[in-house]
Amino acid sequence: MDDFEVKYHQQKRLIDQLMHALARVADENGRYTKEHSERVALYSMEIARRMGKSRGEQYEIYQMGLLHDIGKIGIPDYITAKAEGLKDNEYNLMKKHPMIGAKILQDITEIPGLAVGARWHHERFDGSGYPDGLVGIAIPEEARIIGVADAYDAMSSERIYSGVMKQKKVREEIERGKGTQFDPEIADILLQMIDDDKNYVMNSEVPTYIIEEYFTRLE
Numbered sequence: 077m078d079d080f081e082v083k084y085h086q087q088k089r090l091i092d093q094l095m096h097a098l099a100r101v102a103d104e105n106g107r108y109t110k111e112h113s114e115r116v117a118l119y120s121m122e123i124a125r126r127m128g129k130s131r132g133e134q135y136e137i138y139q140m141g142l143l144h145d146i147g148k149i150g151i152p153d154y155i156t157a158k159a160e161g162l163k164d165n166e167y168n169l170m171k172k173h174p175m176i177g178a179k180i181l182q183d184i185t186e187i188p189g190l191a192v193g194a195r196w197h198h199e200r201f202d203g204s205g206y207p208d209g210l211v212g213i214a215i216p217e218e219a220r221i222i223g224v225a226d227a228y229d230a231m232s233s234e235r236i237y238s239g240v241m242k243q244k245k246v247r248e249e250i251e252r253g254k255g256t257q258f259d260p261e262i263a264d265i266l267l268q269m270i271d272d273d274k275n276y277v278m279n280s281e282v283p284t285y286i287i288e289e290y291f292t293r294l295e
């Protein structure tokens with residue numbers, strides 16, 4: 077390897093590290109346990125794999141998942157850290173994070189999906205989401221995937237239940253949200269992932285086994 081190749085590989089690793097650093101910025105003041113964005117990215121990638129997406133598409137969805145909440149850096153910490161009980165004006169501020177994220181990411185033309193994931197991950201299948209109130213398949217598919225993955229992580233990070241109980245409750249909520257909050261087909265894929273997760277390890281801090289499996293498949 078000459079010095080150019082060394083630099084080239086260094087740059088590639090640097091990009092990956094910068095993406096993760098940005099994801100941590102988004103998670104820093106959130107209400108969820110750390111590494112929320114990393115988990116959302118991994119679940120999204122696994123959903124995409126089960127949908128038959130190409131490896132390149134799977135990886136792009138992973139990157140979109142990493143940065144989906146980057147707009148939260150534009151929202152005051154005391155709001156993003158609140159578990160519940162947001163006042164109307166606080167909730168209205170919170171609802172600005174998708175647009176802020178899309179603005180931050182809009183010039184990254186190499187991966188246009190990054191801004192897509194940020195802008196539309198809080199849309200709901202029945203049209204009652206934000207910021208644009210898109211309905212059904214008008215919501216970009218990647219954003220529908222991230223939306224399901226995000227909801228799964230939000231619920232499985234709640235500390236009220238644990239283990240089997242948590243898994244059962246979360247499963248019920250995902251089932252209930254089919255067609256209202258979630259794209260029913262994508263929700264079904266996540267339900268299958270929950271059912272396959274017999275040892276309840278999917279919601280561990282960072283489910284690295286997903287990425288290990290991914291890279292094994294690449295070999």
Ligand SMILES: [Fe+2]
Nearest residue numbers: 144145197198
């Ligand atoms: Fe969000």
